[in-house]
Amino acid sequence: MATVRDHESRLVFIIEKSLHDKFRVRAAEDKLSQKAFIAATLQAYVDDDPNIVEFVQKLTGLARKNSEKQKRNLKRAEEVMKRFTPFDADEIDNILDVIERENPNI
16 A cells, blocks of 8 residues: 555545446546546545536535525526616617717727
8 A cells, every 4th residue: 555645645435346347447448547536526626616516516406406596696686786777778778879979989
């Protein structure tokens, strides 16, 4: 077994032998060591890589909860924008058209 240096830590877990065999084959096909794959996956997880975040949300069932939360937040944001924006999109377009006509060099 390899020596663990001071800045390293050993990660040990038990999985079914058939899963481990399939993992070893897939990693070899992708020209990855098992260590490189696990280390890169862990790094992506702690760095909040969007691909890993999406996977974890699916894994934990949080995707549905988060999407509902995002919908509520978007609705609230739209309401706030309506409250604090005195013009609708057509009025803003008209104002920009007038500015453009008055100042063609802009």
